[in-house]
Amino acid sequence: MDLSFSPEEIAFRDEVRAFIRDNLPADIRAKAGRVAHFDKADVVAWHRILDARGWAASHWPREHGGPGFSPVQRYIFMEEMLRVPTPEPLSFNINMVGPVVYTFGSDAQKARFLPRIRSLDWWFCQGFSEPGAGSDLAALRTSARREGDEYIVNGQKIWTSTAHVADWMFCLVRTDAAAKKQEGISFLLIDMRTPGITVRPIITIDGAHHTNEVFLDDVRVPLANRIGAENKGWDYAKFLLGNERTGIARVGLSQGRVSRAVSLACGIEGLDGSLTDDQGFRRRVIDLEIDLKALEITALRIIDRQRRRNDGRPDPASSVLKLRGAETQQASAQLLLDAAGRLGAPLDADLAALGGGFAEAQGAAAIHLGARAATIYGGSSEIQKNIIAKAILGL
Ligand SMILES: Cc1cc2nc3c(=O)[nH]c(=O)nc-3n(C[C@H](O)[C@H](O)[C@H](O)COP(=O)(O)OP(=O)(O)OC[C@H]3O[C@@H](n4cnc5c(N)ncnc54)[C@H](O)[C@@H]3O)c2cc1C
Structure with a gap:
């Protein structure tokens, strides 16, 4: 097993790092790590900068307008962005609907949708979950x-992230009520x-308007907007959810939070820096750093296996990354909030305008509260444990 990067991969990492350093707009950099969600304008601006470099569709093969990255390059690319963190290329477009369209869409659909999905001219949202259909999506x-x-x-539909700013929604619908539940669904x-x-x-506990309810009443959709065959949508959804797992550990994001927590703990205006002498706090930092190293090695082992298998199928072991990645995102966000203390508590971004410690600690509470959802979306922790028990442990 090879867990080290090759000289070419290290050169690629340095290239990505330098590109981010030289091209991330200053106003977006100022918000990095201080907001739970970037605004649409920030996501679009950074997405277009990456697109001009040919990197926005990081998951896509060259023939469909992507850079043709290897799994290792994709991992490096995402982790470098998360470490800052920059906005990410819109996952709904790039990781989810794009691959479904180029794999299962007609030539006309590919010509119409793929360039706009890639460039973010059309912002997609994901209309899968419904009241009563989340973990049991079918x-x-x-x-x-x-x-x-x-x-x-x-x-x-419910919990539809960014539906309020979206141009399009990819949506699972029931086209045959009489069939077995997985067999009567279309995309x-x-x-x-x-x-x-x-x-x-839906305003969530972090004060953000990120999720929504979407009601559909006699909405007319051309048959030409159905991807693939009628009643085969479950197959496409499984393919899409497999892609959603790529890069799910988000090690860089948690590492960035731990670093920021340590620098806050060292003392900012309004805090005395005594936290660095607190054995309990020091222990939490060390435990998290060990967990993150273990997670990074697990991610690299899974990538190495994919690299050698090279069949493009999702690895059930990626459920370990989702489960542990979500837990470390929560633990690192909790550490950040604890380090920020009372200065990090306000959800109101305007308090940062007071400057000093408030500006330094900005966003800690929103990030902590937003991270509570990490063990729910993209497949809850209990569902990941079921997959691990069945597909990995053979229980
Ligand atoms: C912030 C956020 C953003 C989201 N964005 C989107 C989006 O853009 N588009 C979209 O379609 N959906 C989105 N979702 C929905 C998300 O996919 C669902 O919330 C998730 O799949 C869980 O479904 P549920 O909420 O219906 O909970 P349920 O499935 O009802 O689960 C409730 C509890 O029961 C547990 N449970 C359920 N089944 C089992 C089982 N078989 N074994 C053991 N335990 C079980 C769960 O783990 C959970 O703790 C989002 C959710 C959140 C919180």
Whole structure:
């Protein structure tokens, strides 16, 4: 097993690091690590800079407009961005719907959608979860009935991240109510401007408007916007959810939080720096650094296995990365908040304008509260444990 980077991979890491240093706009850099979510404008701006370099669609092969990165390059690329952290190329476009379109879409769909998905001219959101269909996604009930050359869609989606700023939604709908639940599902692309769509905000505990409810009432969707065969949507969704796992450990993000927590603990205006003498705090920093090193090595082992297998299939061991990655994201965010103390408590970003310690500690509470969701979205921790028990431990 080879867990070290080759000289070419190290040169690539240095190239990515230098590109971020030289090209990340100053206003976005100023927010790095201080906000739970970047604004749409920041995500679009950075995405376009990466696209101009040919790197935005980091997962895509060259033939579809991607850079053709190897799994190791993809890992290095993502971790370098998370370490800052920069905004990430929009996952809904790049990791999720893009690969579905170039793998299962028609030539006309590829020509129409792929360039706009890659460039972020069209921002996609993910309409999968429904009330009563989250972990058990195949229980979804949103229906699509055929009428001429259209589907008439009715139902409700929930927790739809960024639906309020999205141009399109990729959506799972039930097209055959009589079939076994996994067999009656289709995969549609829905223009968010279509009459009959209502988006209602869900404001989460971190004070953010990131998630939404989406109501679909007699929404007309052309048959031409269905990807692949009718009633085969579950296959495409499984493929998509497998891709969602790539880079899920987010080691760089947690490492950045630990570093920031240590620098806050060393003393900022309004805090005396005595936390660095606290044995309990020191122990937590060391434990987290050990956990992050173990997670990094686990991620590299899984990549090495993928590199040697080279069949593009997701590895069930990536559930370990999701499970432990989410837990360390939470632990590092908790450490950051504890280091920031009362100065990090305000959710109101305007308090940072007071300067001094408030500016240094900005965002700690929002990041901590936002991280609570990491063990839920993208497949909850309990579901990952079920996969690990079955597919890895053979229980
Ligand atoms: C911040 C955030 C953003 C999200 N963004 C999106 C999005 O953009 N698009 C989208 O489609 N969805 C999104 N989701 C939804 C997310 O995918 C679901 O919340 C997740 O799949 C869990 O489903 P649920 O909420 O219905 O909980 P449930 O499935 O009802 O689970 C409730 C509890 O029961 C446990 N549980 C369920 N089944 C089992 C089992 N078989 N064995 C053991 N324990 C079990 C779960 O682990 C959980 O603790 C988002 C969620 C959050 C929190």
